[in-house]
Amino acid sequence: MKALKIAEGIYDVGATDWNVRDFHGYSTENGSTYNAFLIIDEKVTLIDTVKVDFLDQLMAKISSVIDPAKIDYIVSNHTEMDHSGALPRLLHRIGKDIPVFCSKMGHKNLASHFGQKINYRPVADGEELCLGKRTLKFIETRMIHWPDSMFSYLVEDKILFSSDGFGQHYAGPERFDDEIGEAIMPYAKKYFANILWLYAPLIKGVLNKVRELNLPIEMICPDHGVLWRQNPAKIVEAYTRWCDLQPQPDKALVIYDTMWHSTEAMAEAIVAGLAAEGVSAKPMHLRTCHRSDVVTEAFDAKALVIGSPTLNNGLFPTVADFLTYLKGLKPKNKLAASFGSFGWSGEAAKLVEDELKTMGLHLSEDPLKIQYVPNREGLEKCFEFGRRIARAMR
Amino acid sequence: MDNFVCLVCGFVYDPNEGDPENGVAAGTPFADLPADWTCPVCGAPKDQFGKE
Numbered sequence A: 001m002k003a004l005k006i007a008e009g010i011y012d013v014g015a016t017d018w019n020v021r022d023f024h025g026y027s028t029e030n031g032s033t034y035n036a037f038l039i040i041d042e043k044v045t046l047i048d049t050v051k052v053d054f055l056d057q058l059m060a061k062i063s064s065v066i067d068p069a070k071i072d073y074i075v076s077n078h079t080e081m082d083h084s085g086a087l088p089r090l091l092h093r094i095g096k097d098i099p100v101f102c103s104k105m106g107h108k109n110l111a112s113h114f115g116q117k118i119n120y121r122p123v124a125d126g127e128e129l130c131l132g133k134r135t136l137k138f139i140e141t142r143m144i145h146w147p148d149s150m151f152s153y154l155v156e157d158k159i160l161f162s163s164d165g166f167g168q169h170y171a172g173p174e175r176f177d178d179e180i181g182e183a184i185m186p187y188a189k190k191y192f193a194n195i196l197w198l199y200a201p202l203i204k205g206v207l208n209k210v211r212e213l214n215l216p217i218e219m220i221c222p223d224h225g226v227l228w229r230q231n232p233a234k235i236v237e238a239y240t241r242w243c244d245l246q247p248q249p250d251k252a253l254v255i256y257d258t259m260w261h262s263t264e265a266m267a268e269a270i271v272a273g274l275a276a277e278g279v280s281a282k283p284m285h286l287r288t289c290h291r292s293d294v295v296t297e298a299f300d301a302k303a304l305v306i307g308s309p310t311l312n313n314g315l316f317p318t319v320a321d322f323l324t325y326l327k328g329l330k331p332k333n334k335l336a337a338s339f340g341s342f343g344w345s346g347e348a349a350k351l352v353e354d355e356l357k358t359m360g361l362h363l364s365e366d367p368l369k370i371q372y373v374p375n376r377e378g379l380e381k382c383f384e385f386g387r388r389i390a391r392a393m394r
Numbered sequence B: 001m002d003n004f005v006c007l008v009c010g011f012v013y014d015p016n017e018g019d020p021e022n023g024v025a026a027g028t029p030f031a032d033l034p035a036d037w038t039c040p041v042c043g044a045p046k047d048q049f050g051k052e
């Protein structure tokens, strides 16, 4: 397997995971890549590694450029195991004492994964490391997206190695933004919505900090997906916009599950009511759409209308799953409402409302409940419910 | 003395423990932390903390 040359003396030696479809509960319908970068200089330097199962791919790609035993330095921009998992075995193969440069938190976190025997070299924010002709500058970027996260900037080549920031879970024939074009943006947005949403206010600060450093950036190399070489500013601008958490004012999402199509019929009538008022709305059924896709749509929706049938006096499990996931992402600036069909007790719609309230979302309607199957009058209620939510969105 | 929790990452500041790694002695109430003190886990500023 051959390394991909990305600049003179600089290679992507990471792995392609064509078959991963579930990345810790995030659906990766096109697989992913674990990018790692090799810099050939007086000090041969490897930035990040790969998931442990892909060690052989990493070794083969390094070997296509240089004998892996010639690596002098390793940089760990991020502790999570998709980037550090192969580190202990790599060190075992090429030399246990090779210094591993990481942030202060990276030191703590790597040690909590792999013990203290590794030659960790914690670096301070802004510290520089001379590789020979080139210089690596480390920039602490806590919570993009772990406490240990940092960027490494290659000064002479103007390349930013951005760890998970600006990444996308995408494996394809394309390796650069110019090869795939606009089609990569939904993957980048899905990554932001599912991984970074809750840290948007902090990320905004980090982006400002990087901006103030005034580093010329010719290429951004994230640890997943394609590399931004044609227009790195494009993804930075997208992040700046996403960090503002401003929803599309006329977008609503009706998220639900259903047992005998009753909550589903309610969902569709609510969508029709929203649409009648000019809102762009669609239903998303939680056993058809993956939670990570629903969250991507929810990210920039102005209103979230969430429905659950009552099962055994409680929430339907997939709705509980979704609410738990959504709550962790700390949604803001949204209107919300709840609904659901029930048989004899009908707790679910209220339970959904309680969760939406603890998230701090604004509720303009009481929960809408319908016993068993909604009749014409019931569907009319749902339609009007949708219309009123649409008006409250204005 | 109250514990304070970081609203960004969930770290809990316990005044009985302080933050010795960053020069804050055990027994320091949250209110007495220096204004430029930040969350030792995620780096969030003091105003991002709430009473636990």
Ligand SMILES: [Fe+2]
Pocket (backbone or CB within 6 Å): A078, A080, A145, A164
């Ligand atoms: Fe990560």
Ligand SMILES: [Fe+2]
Pocket (backbone or CB within 6 Å): A080, A082, A083, A164, A223, A224
């Ligand atoms: Fe990652």
